[in-house]
Amino acid sequence: ILNVEQSPQSLHVQEGDSTNFTCSFPSSNFYALHWYRWETAKSPEALFVMTLNGDEKKKGRISATLNTKEGYSYLYIKGSQPEDSATYLCAFTYDYKLSFGAGTTVTVRA
Amino acid sequence: DTGVSQDPRHKITKRGQNVTFRCDPISEHNRLYWYRQTLGQGPEFLTYFQNEAQLEKSRLLSDRFSAERPKGSFSTLEIQRTEQGDSAMYLCASSLVTHYAYGYTFGSGTRLTVV
Numbered sequence: 425i426l427n428v429e430q431s432p433q434s435l436h437v438q439e440g441d442s443t444n445f446t447c448s449f450p451s452s453n454f455y456a457l458h459w460y461r462w463e464t465a466k467s468p469e470a471l472f473v474m475t476l477n478g479d480e481k482k483k484g485r486i487s488a489t490l491n492t493k494e495g496y497s498y499l500y501i502k503g504s505q506p507e508d509s510a511t512y513l514c515a516f517t518y519d520y521k522l523s524f525g526a527g528t529t530v531t532v533r534a
Numbered sequence: 535d536t537g538v539s540q541d542p543r544h545k546i547t548k549r550g551q552n553v554t555f556r557c558d559p560i561s562e563h564n565r566l567y568w569y570r571q572t573l574g575q576g577p578e579f580l581t582y583f584q585n586e587a588q589l590e591k592s593r594l595l596s597d598r599f600s601a602e603r604p605k606g607s608f609s610t611l612e613i614q615r616t617e618q619g620d621s622a623m624y625l626c627a628s629s630l631v632t633h634y635a636y637g638y639t640f641g642s643g644t645r646l647t648v649v
Binding site (some may be wrong): 428430442458462465466467468473513515519520521522523524525527534 | 535538546559565567574575576577578582591625631636637639640641642643648
């Protein structure tokens with residue numbers, strides 16, 4: 425079992441503010457790092473798959489960076505909106521399976 | 535194709551009863567995964583199939599759990615003699631494995647409550 429940690433566990437953001445949170449993963453035998461957004465009563469939605477050290481991905485107001493040498497990834501949300509409220513999961517690929525962190529639950533207050 | 539579908543969405547069962555969940559993956563995907571999520575935790579790997587072959591089972595999967603994927607299409611996960619500790623969200627995912635960085639598409643899960 426590979427230890428993937430996310431922090432903080434939860435955060436509250438005022439609408440319009442920007443925020444970021446962290447995913448830490450084993451730096452050895454790295455294959456890929458995935459970010460998912462999971463809204464209540466819906467399926468986890470794939471945001472990014474990142475494979476290269478220094479990778480930066482962007483989707484609308486959400487972006488992510490990857491540091492495989494030190495084993496961390498940041499997810500950024502710029503100008504948070506209420507629809508950004510969700511649990512954000514990161515997952516580390518090993519042996520074609522995913523090892524997930526516990527998630528960061530983001531609540532955007534209007 | 536509308537994605538990965540799971541049935542039922544919710545299941546409440548009495549302790550000791552058997553339950554079966556179904557997952558219909560994206561048709562062209564060759565791998566199918568089952569994960570389980572309990573409160574406050576991330577999804578944990580249970581088992582996966584490549585086509586109809588079950589390639590790996592987690593040690594989390596006790597003998598009461600069995601999964602099948604006949605003909606490499608849909609999959610079922612059965613839990614026999616359910617226990618309260620089996621209460622969780624059961625997620626199914628599928629992928630087309632050509633590269634380790636390929637994405638996984640998840641269903642919306644089956645929430646099991648054992649009373």
